[in-house]
Amino acid sequence: MASETIRIGPQPGPQYDFLSCKADICIFGGAAYGGKSVGLLLDPLRHYANPYFEGVIFRRTTTQIRNTGGLWDTSRRFYGQANGVPSETFLKWKFPSGFSMRFSGLEYESSVLNWQGSSIPWLGWDELTHFTEHQFFFLMGWNRSQSGTPGRIRATCNPDPDSFVRQLIDWWIGKDGYPIKERCGKLRWFIRPENEIIWGNSKEEIYKKYGHGPNILPKSLTFIASTIDDNKIGNLEDPGYRATLMNMKKVDRERLLYGNWNIRATAGSFFRREWFPLLDDIPGGWWGVGRGWDRAASIPTPNRPNPDWTRGIKMYAYPNGKWVIADMKSLQGSPGSVERLMRGVAEHDGAGCRIRGEQGPGDAGVQQAESTRKLLAGFDIVVSPATGKKSERATPFSRQCEFNNVSVVKGDWNEDFFKELENFSEDDKDYEHDDIVDACSIIFNDMTLKSQGFSDEAVTNLEQLMRGFGRPNG
Numbered sequence: 266m267a268s269e270t271i272r273i274g275p276q277p278g279p280q281y282d283f284l285s286c287k288a289d290i291c292i293f294g295g296a297a298y299g300g301k302s303v304g305l306l307l308d309p310l311r312h313y314a315n316p317y318f319e320g321v322i323f324r325r326t327t328t329q330i331r332n333t334g335g336l337w338d339t340s341r342r343f344y345g346q347a348n349g350v351p352s353e354t355f356l357k358w359k360f361p362s363g364f365s366m367r368f369s370g371l372e373y374e375s376s377v378l379n380w381q382g383s384s385i386p387w388l389g390w391d392e393l394t395h396f397t398e399h400q401f402f403f404l405m406g407w408n409r410s411q412s413g414t415p416g417r418i419r420a421t422c423n424p425d426p427d428s429f430v431r432q433l434i435d436w437w438i439g440k441d442g443y444p445i446k447e448r449c450g451k452l453r454w455f456i457r458p459e460n461e462i463i464w465g466n467s468k469e470e471i472y473k474k475y476g477h478g479p480n481i482l483p484k485s486l487t488f489i490a491s492t493i494d495d496n497k498i499g500n501l502e503d504p505g506y507r508a509t510l511m512n513m514k515k516v517d518r519e520r521l522l523y524g525n526w527n528i529r530a531t532a533g534s535f536f537r538r539e540w541f542p543l544l545d546d547i548p549g550g551w552w553g554v555g556r557g558w559d560r561a562a563s564i565p566t567p568n569r570p571n572p573d574w575t576r577g578i579k580m581y582a583y584p585n586g587k588w589v590i591a592d593m594k595s596l597q598g599s600p601g602s603v604e605r606l607m608r609g610v611a612e613h614d615g616a617g618c619r620i621r622g623e624q625g626p627g628d629a630g631v632q633q634a635e636s637t638r639k640l641l642a643g644f645d646i647v648v649s650p651a652t653g654k655k656s657e658r659a660t661p662f663s664r665q666c667e668f669n670n671v672s673v674v675k676g677d678w679n680e681d682f683f684k685e686l687e688n689f690s691e692d693d694k695d696y697e698h699d700d701i702v703d704a705c706s707i708i709f710n711d712m713t714l715k716s717q718g719f720s721d722e723a724v725t726n727l728e729q730l731m732r733g734f735g736r737p738n739g
Contacts (some may be wrong), residue, residue, distance in 0.1 A: 295524035299491030301421035316363030320387035386410035390420035441529025463557035536686035557708025
């Protein structure tokens with residue numbers, strides 16, 4: 266009996282356009298569930314018979330790659346049918362010809378240095394907006410091929426108005442934030458002689474304006490938009506997912522259902538990054554140091570790819586009323602991994618660093634608070650009930666930031682820190698994440714009251730008064 270021939274190919278529409286694209290760099294983006302990740306996995310398979318070809322798909326963390334329904338799980342549906350042999354330990358597929366595909370995380374800004382000197386003929390980015398501009402352009406330098414096939418860069422992403430990607434694809438996006446249909450898939454060419462991107466509608470246009478010098482080597486780029494309506498197969502497999510997107514908050518719905526690249530939560534009144542002086546090191550002379558934790562136990566899933574984070578903010582207080590934020594720890598993980606992180610950070614910070622957290626509502630909050638106290642026994646640990654609106658708890662910290670009294674030590678975490686703070690608003694329903702704001706407020710409010718000589722009991726009573734509980738007359 267003859268073996269059955271299995272055909273693997275794209276769906277008609279944007280996914281087909283993505284796999285047919287001739288650009289050096291193609292960004293497949295827009296709304297959720299538009300067939301982007303499958304397109305990214307399929308594109309390098311055209312080279313599966315080339316023994317000299319190799320590809321890598323980057324995700325910000327390996328946890329995201331291994332998540333149920335994530336890239337690794339999805340790759341099994343296609344790479345196995347092409348006779349690929351998986352190695353889950355190394356997140357790698359090897360094909361009979363010698364062609365291979367790898368998956369790798371780039372958790373830190375400096376992680377790109379692990380790839381310095383590599384030759385990556387096919388370079389893929391899943392959720393490009395989760396990476397930094399430096400990571401993208403640094404690894405572009407190692408997108409080279411000795412396989413007889415030109416190097417290619419392919420990426421997917423959902424809208425993020427604060428990402429460098431938004432500026433990179435600006436020509437393809439209308440003033441209303443939605444992709445311009447007539448421009449999707451059209452190639453443009455760019456050069457980057459002094460870190461500034463210069464665009465042209467053709468190679469010839471750039472050569473005519475800037476000549477044929479050794480630094481004038483244009484590369485082509487295009488953007489292709491997709492939405493849930495373009496994923497016919499996905500809609501058949503999960504017909505209820507549209508309802509999931511429809512019932513998200515307005516900002517998330519506009520981004521993930523309709524592909525709006527401009528919309529953001531009403532923000533900017535509480536925090537602006539220009540309020541924070543940046544420091545190279547932690548100044549001496551501080552009177553106290555503490556770390557505030559906003560604890561979550563959330564693992565990303567296909568239906569909730571960016572859940573709450575566990576965040577730990579380390580803050581120093583100075584006699585002159587100044588404050589320095591020196592470090593931020595972050596994790597989206599299981600309860601066990603969160604506990605290991607918190608214990609390890611406490612041991613690294615030392616016994617002199619106070620640790621503060623908030624107790625959530627209900628029995629679950631009580632149990633988690635007790636778990637935290639036991640976990641950090643032997644350290645200066647206090648977990649207090651959270652009361653009042655988040656915006657009210659953040660107000661004292663916000664005011665000091667506005668007066669430039671809070672500095673930040675430079676680090677890989679700065680961009681995530683500033684982005685979340687700027688997206689925070691007075692309306693508790695308008696922002697996507699508040700984990701960093703909560704962690705800052707927790708430790709700032711504790712140290713502010715302690716700096717005035719209040720006891721633990723007095724601090725608790727004052728916090729309740731400030732948050733609207735037992736407010737005295739007059």
